[in-house]
Amino acid sequence: MENHRLEDALLSLKSTKVRMTPQRHAILEYLLSARSHPTADDIYKALETKFPNMSVATVYNNLRVFKEVGLVRELTYGDSSSRFDSNTTDHYHVICQDCGKIVDFHYPGLDEVETLAEHVTGFKVTDHRMEIYGECPECQNHQKH
Numbered sequence: 001m002e003n004h005r006l007e008d009a010l011l012s013l014k015s016t017k018v019r020m021t022p023q024r025h026a027i028l029e030y031l032l033s034a035r036s037h038p039t040a041d042d043i044y045k046a047l048e049t050k051f052p053n054m055s056v057a058t059v060y061n062n063l064r065v066f067k068e069v070g071l072v073r074e075l076t077y078g079d080s081s082s083r084f085d086s087n088t089t090d091h092y093h094v095i096c097q098d099c100g101k102i103v104d105f106h107y108p109g110l111d112e113v114e115t116l117a118e119h120v121t122g123f124k125v126t127d128h129r130m131e132i133y134g135e136c137p138e139c140q141n142h143q144k145h
C-alpha cells in the first residue's frame, strides 16, 4: 500500500468538498492498493464484512464521485462490468481472455497515432484506448497440467 497515494487522494478530495465517510475512505483505500482493476462488485465483496450495511449501489456512487474528481478511471466493457483503475497515469492494459485479469503495461504513449488520426479525419482527438489480449502466465500454467 502506497500511503502517499492515499494521502494525495484524500487531499484532492478535500479540495473538491467531497465529504469523507468511513465507507468512502475504505473504498478509496481498497482501490489504491488493488492492482487488479476491480469491478464495483469486487470492491463490495472485499468490504462487505467490514461494512455490512453498505450496498453495491453505495460502492457505485462512490466510484462515480472518485471518477468525477479524477482519482479513478473507468474501463467500460459495454455491459455493467466496468472495471476501475486507480492508476491515472498513461498506460496500456494487457487482458487475459481466460480469467479476465488486467495488467498494467507501460509503453511510450501513441501520441503520433492521435495526431495522425486528427490529420486524416479532421476530428479533434481527445483520447485513445488500446488493449492487448492474450493468456496470462497463470492460465498458461493451468493448461499444461
Ligand SMILES: [Zn+2]
Pocket (backbone or CB within 6 Å): 096, 097, 098, 099, 100, 101, 135, 136, 137, 138, 139
Ligand atoms: Zn488468466
Ligand SMILES: [Zn+2]
Pocket (backbone or CB within 6 Å): 037, 085, 087, 091, 092, 093, 103, 104
Ligand atoms: Zn491500469
